[in-house]
Amino acid sequence: MRAVLMQDGKLEVGEVDEPTPGPGEVLVDVLAAGICGSDKSCATHGDGFNRASRALMGIDMLDLESPIVFGxxxxxxxxxxxxxxxQKLPVGTRVVSMPMLLREQPVLIGFAGAEAPGAYAERMVLTEALLIPVPDDLPTDVAALTEPMAVALHSLNRVDxxxxxxxxxxxxxxxxxxVIAILKARGIGPIVAADLSPERREFAKTMGADVVVDPVTDSPYEAWMGAAATDDPALMAPPTAVFGQLPLRPTVGFECTGAPGLLQEMIAGAPAGSRISVAGINLDADTIEPAHG
Incomplete structure (x- = not known):
C-alpha cells in the first residue's frame, strides 16, 4: 500500500506492507487525516521530541534511523x-480513536514506522477498545478534528x-x-485572543473571540485585564494572598503557540491569581521565572 514516509526531515510517497491487526486490533481504511503542527516539528526537531519523551516516559518516542509514517x-x-x-461495530463503520496501540510495548500512532503506520497511509491498525464510532450526521472532514479538539478540551479541563x-x-x-470554540460553547467569556497573523485573528473572531488583539501594536495582557474588570464583588476572583481582592473576574490563560519565551511572558503579564494552561509544544530550552507568578 502507499504511505507518506518521513526520514531525515524529508517526506516521500512510497510502498509499504499492509499492516496485520494483532489481538484486540482492527484493520481500517483511512478516510481523512489532519496535518498537525507536531508532525512538522517532529520532522525538523526529531531529537527534541526524543529528549522530551525520554524525560517523560524513559524512551525515545521516534526511531530516527527508520522511516516514520505520520498521522x-x-x-x-x-x-x-x-x-x-x-466486533461490536459492523465492518464499514466510520471511527476515530485515541492514537495509541495498546500493546505490551505501547505504540503512539503517527510516530512509529511502517509496521504500525499512522494515517498518512492507506490502511492502519487500531486498538478495538479505543474506537469511537462517528455519528452518521457528522461529515468525515469534521470528524477528523476530533483529536485536536480533544487536546483543547483537555487544556480547558486541566484549569477547571x-x-x-x-x-x-x-x-x-x-x-x-x-480552545476558543470550546470556551464559546461553554458560555465562558468575554474571550480575548491574540495572534500575529491577520488571517488567524479573523478566524478567532469567527470561532467566537470577543476581543482580538494584534500583539505587535497592542498588549494582550492589558486587553485581558480590561475585559476582566468588574465593580461587582460577587463576580470578582477570590482574594490573592499578597494583593488581596482585585477588581477583576477570575482570569485563565491558554498558551497555544509553543514559542520560546511566551510562557514566561504570560506568567509575567497575567493578573495575580490567574491560572495558565500550556497547550503549545516548545521543543527548545526555555526559562520561566516563578517569582513572577
Missing part, C-alpha cells in the same frame, strides 16, 4: 477484525474553567481556535 488525527472505516476482538472566567488565548492556530 495521529484521523477518521477511518473498519475493514476487518483481528483475533480476540468483540468556569462560566465566570475571562480567558486569554495566545496563538490562534488549530489548537488555539479549538
Amino acid at each position: 495521529h488525527e484521523y477518521v477511518a472505516r473498519i475493514a476487518a477484525y483481528g483475533p480476540e476482538t468483540e 474553567t468556569d462560566a465566570g472566567d475571562v480567558p486569554l488565548v495566545l496563538g490562534c492556530g488549530p489548537i488555539g481556535l479549538a
Whole structure:
C-alpha cells in the first residue's frame, strides 16, 4: 500500500506492507487525516521530541534511523477484525480513536514506522477498545478534528474553567481556535485572543473571540485585564494572598503557540491569581521565572 514516509526531515510517497491487526486490533481504511503542527516539528526537531519523551516516559518516542509514517488525527472505516476482538461495530463503520496501540510495548500512532503506520497511509491498525464510532450526521472532514479538539478540551479541563472566567488565548492556530470554540460553547467569556497573523485573528473572531488583539501594536495582557474588570464583588476572583481582592473576574490563560519565551511572558503579564494552561509544544530550552507568578 502507499504511505507518506518521513526520514531525515524529508517526506516521500512510497510502498509499504499492509499492516496485520494483532489481538484486540482492527484493520481500517483511512478516510481523512489532519496535518498537525507536531508532525512538522517532529520532522525538523526529531531529537527534541526524543529528549522530551525520554524525560517523560524513559524512551525515545521516534526511531530516527527508520522511516516514520505520520498521522495521529484521523477518521477511518473498519475493514476487518483481528483475533480476540468483540466486533461490536459492523465492518464499514466510520471511527476515530485515541492514537495509541495498546500493546505490551505501547505504540503512539503517527510516530512509529511502517509496521504500525499512522494515517498518512492507506490502511492502519487500531486498538478495538479505543474506537469511537462517528455519528452518521457528522461529515468525515469534521470528524477528523476530533483529536485536536480533544487536546483543547483537555487544556480547558486541566484549569477547571468556569462560566465566570475571562480567558486569554495566545496563538490562534488549530489548537488555539479549538480552545476558543470550546470556551464559546461553554458560555465562558468575554474571550480575548491574540495572534500575529491577520488571517488567524479573523478566524478567532469567527470561532467566537470577543476581543482580538494584534500583539505587535497592542498588549494582550492589558486587553485581558480590561475585559476582566468588574465593580461587582460577587463576580470578582477570590482574594490573592499578597494583593488581596482585585477588581477583576477570575482570569485563565491558554498558551497555544509553543514559542520560546511566551510562557514566561504570560506568567509575567497575567493578573495575580490567574491560572495558565500550556497547550503549545516548545521543543527548545526555555526559562520561566516563578517569582513572577
